[in-house]
Amino acid sequence: MQNTGTLIVKTSVILIFALLLFAPFLFQDVRSLEVAARICIFIVLVASFDLLIGYTGIVSFAHTMFFGFGAYGAAILLKTMGPGWTPVILGALAGVGVSLVFAIAIGLLSLRVKAIFFAMITLAAASVVLVLASQLSQITGGEDGIIYKAPDLFKPATKLLTDADGKVVRLWGVRLNGKLAAYYFVFFCALALFLVMLRFVGSPFGTVLKAIRENEARAEAIGYRVVAYRTAVFCLSATIASLAGTVYAVWLKYTGPDTALSFAIMIDILLMVVIGGMGTMWGAVIGAVLMILAQYYLRDLMGAASEAMTGIPLLPELLAPDRWLFWLGIIFILLVYFFPKGIAGTAMAWGEKA
Amino acid sequence: MTALTTTLGRAGGVNLLPLAVALIAFVLIGAPSSWVTLTVAGLAMGMMLFLMASGLSLVFGLMDVLNFGHSAFVSFGAFVSASVLAGLGGWLAADSWALNALALAASYLAAILFGLIAGWFFETVIIRPVYRDHLRQILITIGAMIVAEQTILAFWGGTPYSVGRPAFLEGSWIIGDVSIEIYRAFAFALGVAVFVMLYLVLNRTRIGLLIRAGVEDREMVEALGFRVDRLFIGVFMLGSALAALGGAMWAGYETLITPHMGADLMIVVFIVVIIGGLGSIEGTLLGALLVGLMSNYVGFLAPKLALASNMILMVAILLWRPNGLRPAVK
Numbered sequence: 001m002q003n004t005g006t007l008i009v010k011t012s013v014i015l016i017f018a019l020l021l022f023a024p025f026l027f028q029d030v031r032s033l034e035v036a037a038r039i040c041i042f043i044v045l046v047a048s049f050d051l052l053i054g055y056t057g058i059v060s061f062a063h064t065m066f067f068g069f070g071a072y073g074a075a076i077l078l079k080t081m082g083p084g085w086t087p088v089i090l091g092a093l094a095g096v097g098v099s100l101v102f103a104i105a106i107g108l109l110s111l112r113v114k115a116i117f118f119a120m121i122t123l124a125a126a127s128v129v130l131v132l133a134s135q136l137s138q139i140t141g142g143e144d145g146i147i148y149k150a151p152d153l154f155k156p157a158t159k160l161l162t163d164a165d166g167k168v169v170r171l172w173g174v175r176l177n178g179k180l181a182a183y184y185f186v187f188f189c190a191l192a193l194f195l196v197m198l199r200f201v202g203s204p205f206g207t208v209l210k211a212i213r214e215n216e217a218r219a220e221a222i223g224y225r226v227v228a229y230r231t232a233v234f235c236l237s238a239t240i241a242s243l244a245g246t247v248y249a250v251w252l253k254y255t256g257p258d259t260a261l262s263f264a265i266m267i268d269i270l271l272m273v274v275i276g277g278m279g280t281m282w283g284a285v286i287g288a289v290l291m292i293l294a295q296y297y298l299r300d301l302m303g304a305a306s307e308a309m310t311g312i313p314l315l316p317e318l319l320a321p322d323r324w325l326f327w328l329g330i331i332f333i334l335l336v337y338f339f340p341k342g343i344a345g346t347a348m349a350w351g352e353k354a
Numbered sequence: 355m356t357a358l359t360t361t362l363g364r365a366g367g368v369n370l371l372p373l374a375v376a377l378i379a380f381v382l383i384g385a386p387s388s389w390v391t392l393t394v395a396g397l398a399m400g401m402m403l404f405l406m407a408s409g410l411s412l413v414f415g416l417m418d419v420l421n422f423g424h425s426a427f428v429s430f431g432a433f434v435s436a437s438v439l440a441g442l443g444g445w446l447a448a449d450s451w452a453l454n455a456l457a458l459a460a461s462y463l464a465a466i467l468f469g470l471i472a473g474w475f476f477e478t479v480i481i482r483p484v485y486r487d488h489l490r491q492i493l494i495t496i497g498a499m500i501v502a503e504q505t506i507l508a509f510w511g512g513t514p515y516s517v518g519r520p521a522f523l524e525g526s527w528i529i530g531d532v533s534i535e536i537y538r539a540f541a542f543a544l545g546v547a548v549f550v551m552l553y554l555v556l557n558r559t560r561i562g563l564l565i566r567a568g569v570e571d572r573e574m575v576e577a578l579g580f581r582v583d584r585l586f587i588g589v590f591m592l593g594s595a596l597a598a599l600g601g602a603m604w605a606g607y608e609t610l611i612t613p614h615m616g617a618d619l620m621i622v623v624f625i626v627v628i629i630g631g632l633g634s635i636e637g638t639l640l641g642a643l644l645v646g647l648m649s650n651y652v653g654f655l656a657p658k659l660a661l662a663s664n665m666i667l668m669v670a671i672l673l674w675r676p677n678g679l680r681p682a683v684k
Contacts, residue, residue: 059488109672109673119420120628121672123620123621124628127621128665131662135658263617267496274493322507326501326504326505326508329500332497333480336494337484337494
């Protein structure tokens with residue numbers, strides 16, 4: 001059953017998780033930790049999107065909307081109630097609640113119709129929420145977003161372990177302070193949510209979803225209620241996205257339209273899922289890691305390359321860091337043409353032939 | 355009740371909806387002069403939206419292809435026409451009415467030509483390989499939209515680009531205490547002209563007959579020996595050209611344009627297409643007018659709800675008629 005390609009993919013995913021687990025000790029600067037936390041969050045977000053697009057074959061553009069509900073839920077309560085665990089938990093619950101209401105409403109209204117209608121309706125819903133979030137500035141802080149304090153445990157000044165002098169203990173040169181606790185909060189939440197999803201797609205329910213993707217009419221004929229299953233998976237994916245939003249809000253200590261709701265995040269998620277490989281949870285991990293690393297480091301590299309090429313006509317212009325989304329778009333189109341299964345899917349299939 | 359329904363149906367049925375919206379708004383707004391101004395603005399916006407949406411709707415009806423990159427044509431149309439107008443700045447600034455009109459016509463022609471060529475390229479290179487695969491269609495056209503938006507960004511930069519407007523379209527007519535912006539009236543008239551032309555082509559010519567038959571039942575038309583795929587390229591090019599023209603007119607209407615304008619308008623265009631029902635230009639016109647009027651009235655009555663109102667309208671209509679008001683596709 002397990003071929004070489006699958007083994008390679010799974011090993012690299014486990015390796016990625018191991019690297020993320022030890023990230024604070026391996027890469028000891030602020031920016032790397034930021035990147036690592038973002039990767040953790042996006043793995044969950046992309047994997048939950050993969051439940052929809054890869055496993056069930058429905059295209060939703062409202063995924064950032066649910067992410068935003070979770071983030072704003074925590075952010076608004078942390079702002080009004082002050083730092084603590086109650087607002088985080090209440091915020092998470094509120095976010096999930098609102099997300100579920102929206103998911104059920106959209107699902108029942110539009111999952112009966114064609115995939116394309118659903119895509120358009122979710123796009124419209126998400127853009128309305130985005131506009132509302134930037135207009136209702138008394139509640140959401142408008143375009144500026146909300147800045148607030150995280151629970152005390154996660155403050156950089158918090159000492160997890162102190163030595164005899166009352167100073168923070170250093171382990172391999174890393175201070176055991178609140179920042180580290182915050183990172184591990186993000187990491188373990190992400191890991192737990194990812195494992196839940198992994199368990200879920202292996203369950204009988206997950207198998208039914210794949211059956212619906214492959215042949216809807218047949219699944220219906222066998223006796224599965226397609227609309228109910230689709231709505232259920234839409235709700236599940238919305239719940240997980242919303243929880244990921246809450247975790248991200250606690251980590252960033254800032255929530256605004258750009259970090260939680262914007263259409264750019266939706267495009268990122270879409271790119272990650274397609275690059276990594278649809279229909280495999282593993283692909284979500286690979287896609288998220290590659291895209292975020294590219295976002296943070298490739299642009300610098302392109303800038304350096306562009307400067308190195310000054311004097312040669314056209315090349316510096318083409319390699320300018322601003323052009324990076326252009327190239328990404330082209331790579332994306334080529335990938336959809338030639339490797340519709342993405343990196344993970346292609347690697348797994350490649351092993352099968354050999 | 356049934357008698358009422360039949361009377362309504364005979365009087366025009368769902369076609370009366372924009373009228374009903376206008377009447378309700380008249381009562382709510384109270385002041386006739388602002389109502390007239392808003393109505394003209396709504397009708398003008400509706401006609402521009404119609405231009406952008408008609409191609410999308412026909413393309414979907416004929417070939418079951420939904421182009422999420424349609425907004426690229428709108429943006430490109432706007433920027434191409436704005437550049438032509440900037441290039442013909444001399445004509446635009448000239449004191450002669452004829453030269454002004456010529457510059458405007460040239461800019462629209464450039465947008466239409468660009469739309470035709472870009473549409474042909476888009477259809478053959480991007481969409482042809484993914485017929486009948488909705489998921490990959492959505493993904494690929496999204497990718498194409500990203501590339502197109504970035505291309506505009508590379509050529510014209512990210513700062514808002516200002517668009518020239520010929521002098522004879524500036525200002526407004528004042529009738530009593532009602533003021534009507536000339537550009538809006540012009541946009542409305544041009545939109546109506548295009549609609550009439552489209553309607554005549556679709557209903558009075560042989561090509562139009564084939565297009566309508568293809569929307570209804572493509573396999574049957576193909577079985578009778580017609581090449582629907584060739585027809586489809588033509589419709590796609592026409593739709594792209596109309597979207598580019600719509601973008602060009604929208605650019606003159608807004609006078610400041612950014613590379614994101616297409617993506618922003620796209621949401622409204624989708625709502626129009628969904629409300630109207632896919633595949634019919636009459637439905638698209640109805641949806642466009644409804645959305646145009648609705649956003650102007652609500653924008654006046656409760657500014658914060660402007661975009662949400664379109665969404666609510668869409669939900670209400672989908673609950674009432676799940677396939678839109680006048681669908682041609684079953």
